[in-house]
Amino acid sequence: MSTVKDLINSLGPDEKFVSFEFFPPKTDSGFRNLLARLNRLSAFNPLFITVTWGAGGSTSEKSLDLAATCQKKIGLNTVLHLTCTNTNKEVIDEALARAKTNGIRNILALRGDLARTEEYWTPNCEFKNAIDLVKYIREHYGDYFCIGVAAYPEGHVDGSDNSNQNPKKDIPYLIEKVKAGADFIITQLFFDVDKFISFEKLIKQEPELKNIPLIPGLMPITTHKVFTRATKLSHATIPSTIYNNFEDIKNDDDAVKSLGVELLCDIIDKINKSTNLKGYHFYTLNLEKAVASIINESKVLHPILEGPSTRFENEDALASDSEDEEIPNGQKPQQQRRKSSINENVVGKSMNTKLLYSNKKALFEISRGKGALGKDATWDDFPNGRFGDSNSPAYGEIDGYGPNLKIHNPKEAITKWGSPTTTKQLSSIFIDYLSGKIDVVPWADSSLSPETAIIQEQLFELNEKGWFSVASQPAVNGCKSTDNIFGWGPPNGIIYQKSFVELFIPKKDWEQLKPQLDESTTFYAGNNKGEIESNLPINQSHNFKSKNAVTWGVFPSKEVIQPTVIDYESFKAWNEEAFLLWLEWSRCYKKQSESFKLLNSVYENYVLVSLIHHEFPEENALWDLLL
Template sequence: MSTIVEKIQSLPPDLPFYSFEFFPPKTDSGVQNLTARLKRMAELNPLFVNVTWGAGGSTSSKSLDIATLCHKQLGLTTCLHLTCTNMDKNIIDQALAKAKQNGIRNLLALRGDPPRGDEYQIPSESQPFHYAVDLVKYIRQQYGDYFCIGVAAYPEGYADGTNPELQDINIDLPYLIEKTAAGADFIMTQLFFDTDSFIKFEKLLRQHESGIFKTIPIIPGLLPINTFQSFIRTAKLSHAHIPVDVMTKLETVQSTDDEQVKQVGVQILTDMIDRIYQETSHRVRGFHFYTLNLERATASILEKSIILKKSQIVRRALPETTPSIEAVLSGKVEDIKLNAKSETAEASWDDFPNGRWGDPRSPAYGEIDGYGITLHVPPAKALELWGHPEKPEDISKLFVDYIQGKLPVLPWSEQDDLNPETRFIVDDLIRLNNDGFWTVASQPAVNSVRSDDPIFGWGPRNGYVFQKSLVEFFISTDKWLKLKQKLSNVDEISYYAGNAKGDFFSNMTASDMNAVTWGAFPNREVVQPTIIEEQSFKAWSEEAFAIWQEWQQLYAKNSNTGQFLQKIHDSYFLVSLVHHDYVNTTALWEFLHI
């Protein structure tokens, strides 16, 4: 199998190309349905595909499984991500060995999350990698030229969130030079929407006096826009500047029709591709799509882009069946039927994706960035924000401060402010958190609100949307036992509860599907984009408790705070409640007024 660079070199000099990135879904059903989606997207004939790798190796097994399926069964040139910071060397060695064993020859070497507390800052024998350059050097030392290695670049400068003024490409340049000199074969950028910044960045590299960037492939990373909300969220997480003209185009449609947002997004990306290709005089001719495992927007861009049509897309005839991942890895490849699903369900996965609060059967179900568990802020900033809690009241205060807007972020939050709908239940949430119910997710009940409503609306125009009241929180074991007894006396509330030890309780069966948001639109079946069920709760519960340990690692193991956070991780429950009386908007909060 050719490497990425060999594939690029085999193309005619001016011929554009494109590639796709996928991440491992959080649920087994999501992974299985991703196999069907991979087959279809393989028919779009990308030059190669990337498969992401969770921080600390959190998705290493699934990542290797998906990469192997792409390579062995779909015949795709496949690039496996590797993150190295806070990573045990044995995991890296195993991943490299398995990648080679399965014929995967391309890697994207990334730093991953920055080191955490002081005791984690110094590389050790078990965790020798501090920066991506350490990983590049190690791969070259161990495997020579077998692997084609890519490294990341930041057209607007790398930002860790602590000091926006330090987001400067000139500050990052020495590190990119070092990574490239250590043995990088290609450069792939972080996502961006500011085309001017990328063009300036590419010119800076090509003209650098060292000459090290003169011919190396520089591949811009592009994010197809699926919804306005996910666009804003991802831009914030990536510290990507949004040009005024881009924001203006999207703001004109964001509150009225998700389909219009997608169409405008397709045009924005198409224009970006055209400008980059023309204004770099075809030096940049490859475009990498961060698909987020979503199909429609990427396919629409390929269809609309005159530049990418030059690549003479050839639809490949692939098998009608796809093997299980287990069969691929075991070497016993037996074809299986693709999962049956309604067209409405599959359409809703792409039409109305909304992060974790989605359909657990979706191939796009999981972290939006695909890189696994993270605190979303660097260690120094986290310590400044959250201090050194040593008792439950300290945690309650942090949660209340966040709800009141006094604290910009918590370990479980991905954005700097609450959703606008939260103001309808803010007093209830403050009361709960003061009582030791630390809320990590919630939504008020909504009974038939127009789909163009600026706060609750979503989906096509002239529709109506509904949602059940929901709340999710951490509580101590004694509080959970009291709550569990109270729940046994009501029929209107569905619940899941679990702890880090694996104890699990629910009043539903494993096959129950609980729709918590839905919409009725002209000329459509009822759309249910948000479903909560046992598999998705367990997947999220594992991640939610792992975040307590991520937080704990900011502190010395024997410190009061470190021991306190470990105790919470070990003894608290995560509880999810849904009240089915969406007509009575206060029912859930009155029930919880213990």
């Protein structure tokens, strides 16, 4: 039960460290498989890991469960994220008490998102910002918790306008956090290394901050879509040279990953040459291959496996928790060794050599996607779109913070979407998004992919009926993986996909449509209570086990890759989030307004329906059926 502060202070003068962020997976199988991934990543000697916090409901429970498992069962020094704005004191007290009970001694204290309007403020909320949370933890727990706080190398942003970003304005608030009791600082992700180096110098000029450990936050680049989305959400600047380099290869996933590793290694090298910082924090997105590749290639980080460390593996303690975890394609995760805090003087020289060889081998296999560990690291290597594989810990959005409207405040929501009071006006919002007139809706935070243009007219007709589409794709019966519209993955591959659409449909319309579906169409349908139905069989444990690969690729010297799989578990997780977004949207308006009533009526009276047509050679089959 070590604190981050003590762990950093125990490092030698030239010793470096890494730390990793994870979020609670959205599905049970994803949670189990993350444990296997965490065991593999423990071979990289992370100084600590952090677990993101989802405010409220099942998401916060999953955060606490994951953090407890990491600390107690896997033996990783764990930092629990905790957001406080619009959260009542009882929730904070319970989270801190459970953290202490489970041996967690580290908290990352964050403000979190503000409430939409004053009407929706949580009662008994004593926290306006992270400073209040830091003070509260210190007052009630003394020095038991080591507290970290966030910093923003390019300046913090409140709202959608990043023109007010100025790191100098943030320094007084950072000083207040440290005075309140903060022990270390982790930064928001960035790609402009010069701006980070300037920020580090700015911090070192302040007497109150210069001795506080500063840890740069880095995000490995797994796909072009994730790269651009993450920078948009974080307001991180992408230098034009970097942006253009990735834009030129955006359809070649392997090339994007390779360039991403090269970029991150370059950033780390520049930071190492310009500062005395010891560690680097990786926003892993619950994926491992990119992180392994960076550590393997980085001259700065690779020696972490070789240097003196008290973070040895216990050769006799098998991590049996992950032996029977569910891995696609019948793969079984390797038995991993559980960490223990064995003093280096107690460990024999031969064991040190064996451990070093074991760690290097694990790192090499995972980074190259070779061997047993490498295969386990790459089966979810192409997380393209929301519908990945529900077995993947990375399934879903790229963070674990719960349903998010993709906008910053009610004013921005009203500017983009107006104040709809009729179903027709709601339909117009969805059609405007399909037309490119608006760039975001609550269920999608990026512009449409080019393939949507192929089925645009059909989607217009569906939305004009009051059936609101939130996801779709046309059928493809074989095209090159380098295709500008449908391409993904490495070159010289062939891509296939089934037509698919996901709609919010009035309950009465769904009951009329359901009998008309033919045997070539699979459906999942859910309501706001989480009740799911399907035309697929249910086994004795009442779980739908059938899986539908709706996108797959065939590549030279590779197994068939299925990046988009729709099944019961993935649909159930998304169904909960998709309905909550209607409520989040409604809270941009006053409770007695017509817009509030309309959005809540959709929440109450619609079902979310996912439709997959399996005859992919017939391009129009699904659309003819629906229209």
